[in-house]
Amino acid sequence: MPDAVYRDLVATLFTMTGPVIGFGIIYALVGILVYFSGSDLAILALVATGAFLTVRRVLLIQRYHKSGGANQTVEMLKSWERRYAGLTYAFAALIAILNLRVLSAHQPLVHLATVSLIFTFGAGIVSRNAGRPRLCLFGQAISVLPVAAGMMIHAAVGSPQPLHAQFFLFEGMLLVVVALMSIQSVKHLYKSTVDHLTAKHDLATLARFDPLTGLANRLLVREEFQARMASCLIENQVAVHYLDLDGFKTINDQFGHPAGDRLLVQAAQRLTATIRSDDVVARLGGDEFLVIQPVVQHPDQAELLARRIIKQLSEPYSIEGTDMRISVSIGIALAPTNGLDLDRLMECADGALYHSKAKGKAQVNFCDGSNPDAQKQAAVTKTSGR
DSSP, X not given: OOHHHHHHHHHHHTTOHHHHHHHHHHHHHHHHHHHHHHOOHHHHHHHHHHHHHHHHHHHHHHHHHHTTGGGSOHHHHHHHHHHHHHHHHHHHHHHHHHHHHTGGGOOHHHHHHHXXXXXXXXXXXXXXXXXXXXXXXXXXXXXXXXXXXHHHHHHTSOXXXXXXXXXXXXXXXXXXXXXXXXXXXXXXXXXXXXXXXXXXXXXXXXXXXXXXXOOXXXXXXXXXXXXXXXXXXXTOEEEEEEEEEETHHHHHHHHOHXXXXXXXXXXXXXXXXXXXXXXXXXXXXXXEEEEEEEEESSHHHHHHHHHHHHHHHTSOEEETTEEEOOEEEXXXXXXXXXXXXXXXXXXXXXXXXXXXXXXXXXXXXXXXSSOHHHHHHHHHHHHHTO
């Protein structure tokens, strides 16, 4: 299962504060009514335990959200899920104990009230937690099977009431059948939910990633830039590298677009391997790429990364047994020196890229802060004069 889908499924568990509190209140009310019908102190102990577990479940939900919610690591989410499941199983056990405690009372209204807790709990756990089928299965088993077994044992005990054994046998079987039907519903709901979430995340991926190279596209790079700007500009700069492959058009013309696409994929892989884990690399279209380099303390750091990229991308490429060579030219803009808006920085870096192209292949140039169109025109004029 993709991590993103798992995060969404676990997150649904921790949106149930209202139902958790509501069911805790219902359990307490039923328990109090049972106590007044028979003055059994053990029932009060169960009510108190139910209140304690309800508070624990609510606090667990609050702590989960304070700890970062679904943005935590998968391992942390698994730990939160285990704790949530443990408290759910404990409450399921309380329901079973309450039913077993009143089984021999022979008070139909009391018996009806406690059994209704099982059906209410089962309906709730199926509708709210179908995304975690194991939780539903064990929760249902803990609340249903002991009570169903107790009813069948109780049916064997002699009673002067007519059809006593038959009714208890029927009720025990009914609990098991309804639980099995609920599990079947869970299987269907789980599959539908996973398919829906997978499709949703696939669409989100297509909207934010380049389909050919798997790199970020303009939409995602804009989001990533804002995130890095917020955390890096207090004491550092952010470098925007605008890349254009030298000689790529010749590869396309000589070997065809499929070969060109394979070269782009390999170039993207080299770019990803060259940058740091905090850097962002994106394909803007064609043979143009963008690298966002945060935490730049001096322009030399940006130039060093640019020259590493030039070196790596200028190594020979093997496409279907044929060696091909390209290089890359880079223009760099620095935030906040050249501005804070990504569009402005990209234009500035693009203008610096034109200067790099004018110098020849495999060159790097910094934005000088002038108008990007003026930079391009100056570079074109310089190239024309050669």
